[in-house]
Amino acid sequence: MSGLRAVLVGAGAMGRAWGRAVNDNPDVDLVGWVDVVEERAHEAVEALAAGSVAVEGDVGAALTSLSPDFVVDVSVPEAHYEVTATCLQKAVPVLGEKPMAATMEEARQLVELSEQCSTLFVVSQNRRYNAGLAAFRELVATRLGGVGQLNAEFYRAPHFGGFREEMESPLLLDMAIHTFDAARYVTGTDALSVACSEFNPPWSWYRGAASAVAEFEMTGGLRFSYQGSWCAEGFETSWDSAWRAVGPLGSALWDGAGDPVAEVRPDGCTSPGAARVEAPAVAIPGRGIAGSLADFVRALRTGEAPMGECHDNIRSLAMVFAALESSRTGQRVAVDA
Ligand SMILES: NC(=O)c1ccc[n+]([C@@H]2O[C@H](COP(=O)([O-])OP(=O)(O)OC[C@H]3O[C@@H](n4cnc5c(N)ncnc54)[C@H](O)[C@@H]3O)[C@@H](O)[C@H]2O)c1
Structure with a gap:
């Protein structure tokens, strides 16, 4: 294992698609999967057959025990604020699913938090990668x-x-x-x-x-x-x-x-x-979520802002x-x- 350490949050239908995208990216190692319904995360890990991936029921606990380089937030929209804020406050970059948050007020607070914590927060608009x-x-x-x-x-x-x-x-x-x-x-x-x-x-x-x-x-x-x-x-x-x-x-x-x-x-x-x-x-860096993941990884490595960076994405929201x-x-x- 030598790639960036990623933790996935959310093991629903889209979370499983992200599991495959993360697993297929040679620059990333999936080290943990979080879901409030832990059983779902266990089942998703098993279905992915990705080797040793830790399961947690809470993102804060996963940040402490796994020290990821970034988190992919595929939880429900109502949880995006809490999950992302928890990560940014610990300076862990986040690649989140759309929508950025459930309300504009929450989205504005997340953009502010990304600035205050100098930590990258990107919303994956996968349909741009086409x-x-x-x-x-x-x-x-x-x-x-x-x-x-x-x-x-x-x-x-x-x-x-x-x-x-x-x-x-x-x-x-x-x-x-x-x-x-x-x-x-x-x-x-x-x-x-x-x-x-x-x-x-x-x-x-x-x-x-x-x-x-x-x-x-x-x-x-x-x-x-x-x-x-x-x-x-x-x-x-x-x-x-x-x-x-x-x-x-x-x-x-x-x-x-x-x-x-x-x-x-x-x-x-x-x-x-x-x-x-x-x-x-x-040429595009990859199709759909594979593209937004590749762009995000490049951003972490180079410091260049990727598409979907929160200051930009909030204008779509x-x-x-x-x-x-x-x-x-x-x-x-x-x-x-
Ligand atoms: N870009 C796309 O094309 C696309 C397509 C489908 C869904 N989505 C987005 O992906 C996200 C997830 O959608 P889905 O269809 O997989 O939903 P889902 O309801 O199937 O799964 C969401 C999972 O998140 C878990 N969860 C809820 N709160 C949590 C928390 N605080 N911490 C950890 N886990 C938590 C739930 O238990 C559930 O297992 C949504 O934001 C949705 O809008 C995007």
């Missing part, structure tokens, strides 16, 4: 002559069962953060204000609002519109949404699965007419909470990180 999205971003940045309008459509019909079908705002709280964060990533802009309406179609099998329409004003005058539903049967989009970006020289499309493409006015041509441009191949407030009040509201 070669298609990176290529779409490259097309938008280099071929459109700027971007003034961006649309994302997310239409799917999953039957999850469990908490998502019971919570108040499943689409906005549990899923839309990925799309909102991707909009910031693709355009390099931040949200200033939002008008949003969330609602639950009559045929929905969710208790809370499973559909939403939101329009964000972003920095630089860009408008980003989002339309989504978790109870939309037929013509489903990819989990990464279907995208269109429009700029003065043309438009770029990405269906969230294949290769992005643009139609732009050819170089030097002033009359209307568009030429098709294929997306360039863009703020888009979610502002959209919720707009829908509740019926007003356009400012997006304040």
Whole structure:
């Protein structure tokens, strides 16, 4: 064992996926797994067959007994504040699952704590680590002559069962953060204000609002519109949404699965007419959580801030909470990180 020592917190469905990602990363050794239901952590260790991994029921105890180099927090959103704060106060870096915290107030306190303790806190936005999205971003940045309008459509019909079908705002709280964060990533802009309406179609099998329409004003005058539903049967989009970006020289499309493409006015041509441009191949450090883990490890080794660093990620979280407030009040509201 010679890699960075990692402790996982949370042994649910996503925790197990993280277990595999940590185990597959040659720069990291999984030394401990924490879950308040210890039995779950024992079962997860056994299923992973990763050799000797200690099990604890409390993150504080794991920090003391295992001295990890970092913690991956895959606990439930309501526990993110407590788990992350405990680690940062002991100067142990944290790579946390989204959302950063259950409320904006808690998220702001964690960002402050990361500063006070000079300890890295990153939220893994795994959907950023997608070669298609990176290529779409490259097309938008280099071929459109700027971007003034961006649309994302997310239409799917999953039957999850469990908490998502019971919570108040499943689409906005549990899923839309990925799309909102991707909009910031693709355009390099931040949200200033939002008008949003969330609602639950009559045929929905969710208790809370499973559909939403939101329009964000972003920095630089860009408008980003989002339309989504978790109870939309037929013509489903990819989990990464279907995208269109429009700029003065043309438009770029990405269906969230294949290769992005643009139609732009050819170089030097002033009359209307568009030429098709294929997306360039863009290298990423790994796909999904493997990518965010690789980026985090690089950050620990080099000191360079990775994507999802908390000062940046809180701006994506703020888009979610502002959209919720707009829908509740019926007003356009400012997006304040
Ligand atoms: N990025 C993605 O694509 C994606 C997908 C699914 C879930 N997630 C996120 O991953 C996190 C976990 O989701 P899940 O589906 O695995 O949930 P889950 O409910 O299946 O598992 C969560 C686990 O955390 C444990 N836990 C709760 N409080 C704890 C605490 N204080 N200390 C230690 N363990 C604690 C629970 O006992 C449970 O075993 C959530 O934040 C969720 O939003 C992200």
